[in-house]
Amino acid sequence: MSVGTEWDGPQVPVSGDGGEAATFALASAAYRDNGLEEIKKADNDWHQSTVKPGRKWATIFRPNLGEAFSRAVADRMLAPGRKPLIQSFGADPQVIVEHCLAANNIRRDRDNRLSLLMVACGLIFLPGLIGWLVVFQLRRFVARRDAKRAGWLASALLYGVGLLAALFLLKMPFHGFWAWYARAAVVAPVLGWFLARRICERTAKDLRARWDGLLSGSSVGAKVPEAVPRSPGETAAEQLRQSLARLSAEQQSNSVFYAGPKGILGMGTRWGAWQLAEDLVSADPTREIHPFRSWDVVRAIHDQLRMLERGPLNTGGFPRPSIRHWIVTPIGEKAAAVSRPEGTDVEAFQVKSHAIQDICNKQQFGSGDRHYLGVQWTLWDGQLVITMLITVTVLHETLRIEVTGHALGPVNPLFTAKPEAPTKEVTKSLKPWETRTVKLPLVPTDEVVRLAARAPLTWYPPLLNWLGGSLVLPEPFGLRHAWADQPWRHRFMADDALRAATPVLRVVHSAAMRVLEDNGVDTEKFGNRSSVLSGLVQDPTPRKADLYDA
Template sequence: MTSGFDFSPGAQVPLTGSDGETGATQALSSVAYRDSAMTTLVEINEDTKIKGPRLSLFEPNLGEAWSRAITVRMLGAARGELVQSFGIEPQTVVEHCLAANRIRQERDTRLTVLMGVFGVLFLPGVLLWLGAFQLRKSLASARAGGKRYGVLGGAVLAVTVVLAALFAIRPPFSGFWQLYFRIMMIAPVIGWFWAKRICERTAKDLRDRWGGLAGGSGVAAKIPEAVPRNPNQVRAEKLRQALVKLGTEQASNVVFYAGGTKGILGMGSRWGSWHMAEELVPAEGVTDINPFRSWDVIRAIHDRLRMLERTPLHTGGFTKPSIRHWVVVQTTEKAGKISRPTGTEVEGYTVKDFEIQRICNTQQFGKGNRHYLGIQFTLWDGNLVITLMTTVTVLAHTLRVDVTAHALGPINGLFTSGPSAKTKTVSKPVKFWETKSVNLPLIDSTEVVRLAARAPLTWFPSILDHLGGTLTLPEPFGLRHTWAEKLWPHRFMADDALRAATPVLRAVHAAAIQVMAENGVDTSHFTSRSSGLSGAVQDAAPKKADVYDA
């Protein structure tokens, strides 16, 4: 598919360090630096799939799996279409994933050198230690799951440890091989000590970034590899183009309606719907109505919505909203992907103005995409996105003005949680009936071995994915709506969503009635209907606008 966007070198450079746009952006960015288990994402969205590891020693943690999945899904050459992420800056999140990968790559380069020295010269000893740690990790999983491994696994682990000790203390050879087998079991321990220092330094850096982003402070994502310095840097140029393409798709004016439970992808489900439909009758003393089109009404509504920030009182008021013309495409509720419109009417994922006007005036009945005018408020640092969509249709002698309300709730609390110190509660040595909290090392021995074992394979990500497992993101994928929670349990957010509907509805009706009055339409029926809806919109509870009793 050709997007129609100019990806020529030198025209655009991705901006780094643009963090701090919203709290939601920083919270999602912080996941790239986390060291917790990736299974926590499944608890948030059950459509998230995890392919289990073939060897648990190569299994990635949350930050590693997230960074890999996000960069492939959002920057990969063969990636599918993305859903817009309203309320956040997806490019910033992706930049942090690239920055986290870069920090880990620098660590893995050092670990690969260590593994090259000790793994090549003392390969049998390294393999014995890796086997012992793999069995230990498998036994830990068996105790958690209660099925895998058993007494046999414990016996094999004990035999392995005993053999390692015998090789170190009394090797079964003499001469050169006696010295080699003794060093063979000691050298990996020395390498482990160096590797631990490398891992601890990187882990502290990653955790500092995690805490800074989750806490709301601005942490810059440094990705110099995304800025080509000469024409021969093909990889950097491709990465730059992928980031530009991501920003272009985010700016698209095409959205997808996916049924009752999902609503408009990226905007949330539809919780309210109000309709004003009356007959077009000439006003008293007017022979015939002056012809006008749906676009004339929509344009007047657009101008009226821009005035919502003004208020006769010096108190509160709306923040500046985003007002855009949207092309809404219908898709199925269980669709695994989306497909954006293409053709001469589309440029850089954005439908051109003349085509939007044509859709507004002609595609009101039957097949085809539909036009909506949307006003969107992004509140609570990006954790609340309120969108009200307006469409005007004229069928026969009836003019209908529809206003629908969509709300996207806050992202899950997992993304806003900061790093906590690793501690363990133990009994006091003397007063054994009392307990105390003991700080644990930031990186334990099993984690050092896991990182050292993965390090050489990070240069071959497909092999690492095969051995360690992968994270598959829900489709159709969008960074914001995928992890959103329900809005209504949050009292103040719910109040904001409900309060926004009334003034927007009244502004839409006032603009539509004004256009009709200027063109000789009897507006008495419309005014009466508008007054009724103005009272109905103040109902205290949201409705399931997309659930039909049929």
């Protein structure tokens, strides 16, 4: 990110990057006003978020999905001294975080106005404010007790208290100054509610417009002016800028983590594996094999994979893939954190080339990191990430070339749902057998009260989280894989994942054969084994390759 005098929002992914749909779908969560419990519907089998409950008697302070999501994501990904993150393949995490910051700014402006309103109409008339808040808290409690009669009981409670308040105003038990103060304590919070409703509706329209714009492809920009320091003394802005730069650098890291049945975090579970393993025998019995290393085979495969986008027929075919060398670190299936490689062999989260070669040639058995050559496609606007990983090992006289397939599916439909205007079906008065749709206020009464009550406490988030609860993100955390579904329920996505295996496998075998022949190895057995694998790879059924039946 460059430092300038103006901030124009996040960098929109250019055509061909393939991450717009998934990125904007996840970013839209920052602007949503759904209930916080909705996030549980987006959890998958391996990564579950936790809704940390607040105090039972303070449900009026409970956050909605957008408030909790934007705060949790911004804190987790930008906090100083944070734990390492998992790369978000198929999405741009910086854009998502910037939208979370922008959503927080919009809500902060609203809360500032509501806080001033609470002081003018609430704090000065504190007894009346406390009384009305208790009424609304009881109303929320009643609404949760009985689903069938909740609406009627809650409304009856509010109307009953309103009637008592009107009688109190008419038959005032006090005289003089306290009589007028008591009347103001009853009326001022109600007047404040009407003003607060206008503020809340204006902000809600803005948030929903951004939510809809992101999912409609209108490229809504995130305004984060505090990310651009305008003077040397703005340490907070400089720290935020550095945090965003670190996030982008970590996204480009070539270090990933294998978590057992969860697969490689960020790439999805392993659905298929094909192995070519035969003895290294000299093609000429009178001569020895010319010495070569695993890296020589890997480098030849790397060069040949660059030709995947080319074919003999002009029929479309593969788009240009991303071909990278990966260092894979094993972690426990239930590990709550990861630790990235450090030392002189690592620079800006990137394992250097000479270290990659050493791992490829030497760390093939026992503990330690492993080397994989990966070819990756980001398809369906980032909703599908296909990764084929190749590893080459030599143990004694046996050369083994293994190709594994990984697939990361689309983000959960919760993130792709557009905002809908609140409505309700009611029975017609003259035709009770028919119903009609009635539009409801964008911000209902209880929501205005909730926002106004939370506003003064937003200056100290720990207290607000203690009272109302918060969202705890799944660890090890990465934005893309945490809420990804399996691609096998989508026919075309499944077809794309399965079709990629055969061309990659044959290119790998072809390149390996050429290296073996150049170094005097008898390739007859390798060729026979390759033909067998070419038949096995036609199997159209994805399997849970990481769940060993032992």
